[in-house]
Amino acid sequence: MKKMEARNPAFREYVQLKISRNKFISAIGLKFTSIEPGYLEGEIDFKEMLEQQNGWLHGGVTSAILDMVQGFASYSMVEEGQQVFTVNAHISYLNPGTATKFFTRGGVVKPGKRFHFCEGELYYLKEDGTEVTVAKGSATMAVV
């Protein structure tokens, strides 16, 4: 993704504030490890509450994580006090989520005054270090 410039010099604190108020993030244990203008990285340990019926990562959890990485990346590209809401989201599942730890990254591909177009993905690492993409998503985020 292209390097972007934040309109809010305190963008990192603003994103952190929004994250800290989001109860679902802490409920599932998602942690954001990097917050740059328009781009976030995060990780989550697999745990029993995230299982679907085969014992793999629940597709609904995957979609929730992608919503968050794209949504909070959007918060890094708005002005102080502005809100971000998901208008719509699309997600494609490429490989089953069979791992003990998952990573996510994503951000704003095209920022705008009224809405942002975002992309994100969720993946895990094989023992040899290669990435396996679990899902790819895109979303439109309204800036209000």
Add this chain to the structure above:
Amino acid sequence: MKKMEARNPAFREYVQLKISRNKFISAIGLKFTSIEPGYLEGEIDFKEMLEQQNGWLHGGVTSAILDMVQGFASYSMVEEGQQVFTVNAHISYLNPGTATKFFTRGGVVKPGKRFHFCEGELYYLKEDGTEVTVAKGSATMAVV
């Protein structure tokens, strides 16, 4: 939605079995109140762990619920022993999720041997009983 016929006479038990093995459903407290061939209804009480940063229902939770109502409706339209996996999903958010209880319904619009096309929605009831749609979604479910 059109009335459908299940291929599996024990479809209700099969769906129940899959639901019972799904840890994320019980973690968030979603309950399915009706299981018909290709069509499910459910409900969920709002609780703190489902909050996004404004105290409303988290969009990622909404997408997870829609994934489940569509996915388990798909399980009612397969043969005993077959699995269902989400290939992709699309969701549009129409109104903020500001209520103490939410309802979901959805199902298989076009069943197939290889995949099902599904639709679902999440809504709440105003005091006068009228429905407010929070989100509408569609998904392709692979039958394996």
Add this chain to the structure above:
Amino acid sequence: MKKMEARNPAFREYVQLKISRNKFISAIGLKFTSIEPGYLEGEIDFKEMLEQQNGWLHGGVTSAILDMVQGFASYSMVEEGQQVFTVNAHISYLNPGTATKFFTRGGVVKPGKRFHFCEGELYYLKEDGTEVTVAKGSATMAVV
């Protein structure tokens, strides 16, 4: 779809004006047969230029028709002088487009000041008069 009220009393003329300026509509021969507030119906005769490699209706043409029925329905729900642009669109293909004439209908499910959420479908009629859905789509239309 719910009955809607147009903000522009001359909505029908405004939609017609936009249609008349749209060269691609006449190039493929799509005709709108009904223009109501937030809801349009149209039809198109199959012709050789619309064929994909099997001699059926091209999926790209289908997506273009759905874009138009949703987009022009959006024009019926804006004020005089406002523009409508597709922000994003999703389409699912349910049955192959094997007919000599196709019908489309669709409109605004949730109107807004900044954008409309729309749905549309394309279908044909079997000899006995029953409908066969070729594709269903949804779209977000920005109002500028």
Add this chain to the structure above:
Amino acid sequence: MKKMEARNPAFREYVQLKISRNKFISAIGLKFTSIEPGYLEGEIDFKEMLEQQNGWLHGGVTSAILDMVQGFASYSMVEEGQQVFTVNAHISYLNPGTATKFFTRGGVVKPGKRFHFCEGELYYLKEDGTEVTVAKGSATMAVV
């Protein structure tokens, strides 16, 4: 995109055959300039028949082009005699299509026996050579 290996050694001829039978491609004047395993590039000159109401490239044409670049890229990754059908497609519009010539590229991100997950984009070049993305899309293609 990752370099891929075609299952059909005559993949280029097979894609060309399918393209040659597709009437809509020649009707709008799209030309594929590069055919590699799982990846295609193409270009199209703007012309009056492709105009929407503001004189720009029609969004429906854009979606049709993306359907084709992703669909024919899928044909390069199947066995001789197999067919490819679009199951569903998602498209996001990033910038208006205001140019005299447009380019497209796209392909198979994750090939499979039953379906391919594809991505594609449409763009034009500014005078200084930088690309302007008009739209990005993804699609699921069934292999039959």
